Amino acid sequence: QSVLTQPPSVSGAPGQRVTISCTGSSSNIGAGYDVHWYQQLPGTAPKLLIYGNSNRPSGVPDRFSGSKSGTSASLAITGLQAEDEADYYCQSYDSSLSGSKGVVFGGGTKLTVL
Amino acid sequence: QVTLRESGPALVKPTQTLTLTCTFSGFSLSTSGMCVSWIRQPPGKALEWLALIDWDDDKYYSTSLKTRLTISKDTSKNQVVLTMTNMDPVDTATYYCARLADDSDAFDIWGQGTMVTVSS
Numbered sequence: 001q002s003v004l005t006q007p008p009s010v011s012g013a014p015g016q017r018v019t020i021s022c023t024g025s026s027s028n029i030g031a032g033y034d035v036h037w038y039q040q041l042p043g044t045a046p047k048l049l050i051y052g053n054s055n056r057p058s059g060v061p062d063r064f065s066g067s068k069s070g071t072s073a074s075l076a077i078t079g080l081q082a083e084d085e086a087d088y089y090c091q092s093y094d095s096s097l098s099g100s101k102g103v104v105f106g107g108g109t110k111l112t113v114l
Numbered sequence: 115q116v117t118l119r120e121s122g123p124a125l126v127k128p129t130q131t132l133t134l135t136c137t138f139s140g141f142s143l144s145t146s147g148m149c150v151s152w153i154r155q156p157p158g159k160a161l162e163w164l165a166l167i168d169w170d171d172d173k174y175y176s177t178s179l180k181t182r183l184t185i186s187k188d189t190s191k192n193q194v195v196l197t198m199t200n201m202d203p204v205d206t207a208t209y210y211c212a213r214l215a216d217d218s219d220a221f222d223i224w225g226q227g228t229m230v231t232v233s234s
Binding site for chain 2: 002034036038044045046047048051052055057089091093097100101103104105106107108
């Protein structure tokens, strides 16, 4: 079981808006650690999509946005496109993992574009 | 341009030791703030962080796997090596190396990954 909880799957029609949640606790997201999001297209390596809760690396469309509140974070995708069909992972840090860097990932969410 | 590439055996037998090499370019692991990590992904499953080494040679390991992992670097060769002992079929996965961005603590660049199967 992942330290960060994501819904296993979400879906939406082209043009719609979808959100993916990432729920943590007081030792990770709630402790103030930033949340990062990665997109993994089928058969490829993960790619950084959102860093520092809400920042987009160069080249990432502004259809992708991130937010964080309390012990949770969310990834929103507007104007859904067929090429957005992928797995999405959130990542943060956890202070309870003593002796470790505390890197934690969510369980991943599969986005299906209907 | 920053790139990372993983290399190592595609097949290992149970109880053997796995050695993976991450060869990178476009940055130096002797630069303050730079870090390289290993992350794995079993088929159809989620990402799992394994280990990290930083520019100062500090090393960090997954609490659940720390007794089996060793990470090291060769700055002159631009390489990071991960060894995992006592391999088991449940360790079958794609293993990625990734750079940790010093300004955001996010994994900003990933290698393509190398698939490792553990089977007799």
